[in-house]
Amino acid sequence: MAIEKEISEKRKRQCSKLVDISKDIVRQAFDRFKPEELGVTWTGGKDSTLSLWIIRQVCQEKNIPLPKTMIIGEGDEFEEIEAFVEKYRAEWDVPLEVCRNEDVLKAANYTLNAPVTVKDLNERNREELKRIGFDGEEFPFEAESYVGNHLMKTVVFNQFLERNNIKGVVQALRWDEHPARFEDEYFEYKEAAHLTPEHTRIRPILHFTEKDLWDTYPAFNIPYCALYEKGYRSLGAKTTTVKASDIPAWEQDLENTEERGGRRQDKEKAMERMRKLGYM
Amino acid sequence: MILLTIDALRKDALGCYGNESGLTPFIDSFQNKCIRFTNAHSPSPYTQAAFPGILTSSYYLEYGRQKMLSEKRVLISEVIKKAEITTAGFHSNPYLSDYFGWNRGWDLFYDSMEDEVDDKVPYVKAGGINSKVSTWLSSHTGSGVEYPPFFLWVHYMDVHEPYVPERKYIDMVDPTINLDDVEMFRLFKDVLLKRDVSDAGMVEILKKLYCAHVREIDDGVKDFFGILEKLNLLKDSIIIITSDHGDEFGEHGGLSHDGKMYEELVNVPLLIYEPARESVDVSDLLVSTLDIPPTILYLFGLDPVDTFEGTSLLPLQDYPIKGVFGEAVDKHGSHEKGEEKEVHYYLEGGLKIIYSETDDSWELYDLKSDPKELNNIIDTSSFADAMNQKVIPRIRRYQR
Numbered sequence: 001m002a003i004e005k006e007i008s009e010k011r012k013r014q015c016s017k018l019v020d021i022s023k024d025i026v027r028q029a030f031d032r033f034k035p036e037e038l039g040v041t042w043t044g045g046k047d048s049t050l051s052l053w054i055i056r057q058v059c060q061e062k063n064i065p066l067p068k069t070m071i072i073g074e075g076d077e078f079e080e081i082e083a084f085v086e087k088y089r090a091e092w093d094v095p096l097e098v099c100r101n102e103d104v105l106k107a108a109n110y111t112l113n114a115p116v117t118v119k120d121l122n123e124r125n126r127e128e129l130k131r132i133g134f135d136g137e138e139f140p141f142e143a144e145s146y147v148g149n150h151l152m153k154t155v156v157f158n159q160f161l162e163r164n165n166i167k168g169v170v171q172a173l174r175w176d177e178h179p180a181r182f183e184d185e186y187f188e189y190k191e192a193a194h195l196t197p198e199h200t201r202i203r204p205i206l207h208f209t210e211k212d213l214w215d216t217y218p219a220f221n222i223p224y225c226a227l228y229e230k231g232y233r234s235l236g237a238k239t240t241t242v243k244a245s246d247i248p249a250w251e252q253d254l255e256n257t258e259e260r261g262g263r264r265q266d267k268e269k270a271m272e273r274m275r276k277l278g279y280m
Numbered sequence: 281m282i283l284l285t286i287d288a289l290r291k292d293a294l295g296c297y298g299n300e301s302g303l304t305p306f307i308d309s310f311q312n313k314c315i316r317f318t319n320a321h322s323p324s325p326y327t328q329a330a331f332p333g334i335l336t337s338s339y340y341l342e343y344g345r346q347k348m349l350s351e352k353r354v355l356i357s358e359v360i361k362k363a364e365i366t367t368a369g370f371h372s373n374p375y376l377s378d379y380f381g382w383n384r385g386w387d388l389f390y391d392s393m394e395d396e397v398d399d400k401v402p403y404v405k406a407g408g409i410n411s412k413v414s415t416w417l418s419s420h421t422g423s424g425v426e427y428p429p430f431f432l433w434v435h436y437m438d439v440h441e442p443y444v445p446e447r448k449y450i451d452m453v454d455p456t457i458n459l460d461d462v463e464m465f466r467l468f469k470d471v472l473l474k475r476d477v478s479d480a481g482m483v484e485i486l487k488k489l490y491c492a493h494v495r496e497i498d499d500g501v502k503d504f505f506g507i508l509e510k511l512n513l514l515k516d517s518i519i520i521i522t523s524d525h526g527d528e529f530g531e532h533g534g535l536s537h538d539g540k541m542y543e544e545l546v547n548v549p550l551l552i553y554e555p556a557r558e559s560v561d562v563s564d565l566l567v568s569t570l571d572i573p574p575t576i577l578y579l580f581g582l583d584p585v586d587t588f589e590g591t592s593l594l595p596l597q598d599y600p601i602k603g604v605f606g607e608a609v610d611k612h613g614s615h616e617k618g619e620e621k622e623v624h625y626y627l628e629g630g631l632k633i634i635y636s637e638t639d640d641s642w643e644l645y646d647l648k649s650d651p652k653e654l655n656n657i658i659d660t661s662s663f664a665d666a667m668n669q670k671v672i673p674r675i676r677r678y679q680r
Binding site: 132178181182183266267269270271272273274276277278 | 374375377378379380390393394397399402403411412415440441442468472473536
């Protein structure tokens, strides 16, 4: 389905310009890396779907298949996202890898908030916990807690790079989504570190504002997950994401209200920093 | 107008305040353009309790004592933004993050919580903060000579534990210290976090590592001034420089900053850099960091705010002679007793009284004859009662 919203010809041209900038970044990525060295991150959310759609445009013009694409299975997914991802995986022929930290899922008995005992985990996960300075004996299974986020997302991401020998990975970050992003660059080289392979992060849609994005969707008939229609603006784990409003995301006051409604992660991040500084 | 705050920076680590180890050559070099307050006090010995003073001119125990910034506190940024002056804040302290409500009133607020940091340096260092500030300043001021006025707050974490300074700075302090990052981090975990002062040698090493961080942040401040100079802003910028609290190295039997009210923790550096000034003005006036927001309003020519409890430091000759209060929750004592225990101090005319609810104790020190606060004269001083009466009304006043 596509958004039914009138977009003026002038605005369409503007959106088209933004898409062209992104396509150019993607083309540069293909110049720098072999197709098999590239990876794409997808969540089914608005940013990574736009990014994937743009990459697909470039691949079609080059007549090559989409690069290997990862989606993280964190054990707390919206059914609507899963359905959307499945539909377009098939339709767009996305070489999708669903990446999960099975070891942790198993230790939690696939149950949200169940306690995970550290000594039940495999060596890699235990090593990862050590790396982030966690020295407790157990933690609750929850993808957006600090420990959960690291094991369920960061580790899984690094393993995806490692397993597929990925040298460049596309991330759908935008400058305006958070002040911390405003200095990010289209290409950022990350040196190899303990348990993290060397790679380059490629961010083709940095320049899109949230408003640009919601105008570009109807301008190009890009499909989106139904949750945005119900008022969600930013999608994360099912149990920790809240609706910003009951009207579709693109009809909300995007410029004067917060995009990131679910603040759970922010709290976790602040708490974790405090702990590292020696408090609590 | 710029407010530059440095977390956990002890006053006595700065050359301009008498430190002879040469840790702050850059800060010392511009003293001729400063008013230097020698008797400035933070109301509290840790960030969460001290920053309501610096940015909202209010005491910590007022309006509740949560990490979450009360809606009733008015941030200096809110007042300035309302006057249509651009505001921007850059820092990396979780206690002052977006999540806890410190983002109110800033046109741009960067708290670094989205950035990845490691255990040994769990914050974005001055270099990273400066680069963001530089990007923002360039875009705000453009290439022209005329730019709209702004209020900028920059806060550095580089002096804060864990003490894992760069090798280059350790060498400047004491090249014989032969510890690698992992060993320094182990000192943090095994000695500092345990508040273990039993080995004086270890405490001495921790202090030297802290000093290396001070030397490091002096370079951070230098780079910041360099950015202002490059953008041609320095000649028009008034810069208030201070810290939220100090750090303890065994002076009163502990480490770090948990809730004690001794001078190594609450007597903070405070400088007002004025570009037009030609010689230093050293002021021994007893002032508080709660005075900073009213001073900023004065400099912008804005009206005072009712909720602000401080007094403008400028004009200096109009500043009243008065005492300063401090209050916090004793984190250590509260933790042990399982409930929040208050700690208060009051300082006036060289006398300082401290009340600790944890063990219901009173201490009185004559800072002139006993600057290290080692000789408690509460039972012998004829001023004990008068000082006592100043503090009693403030204890548990918000819980009655």
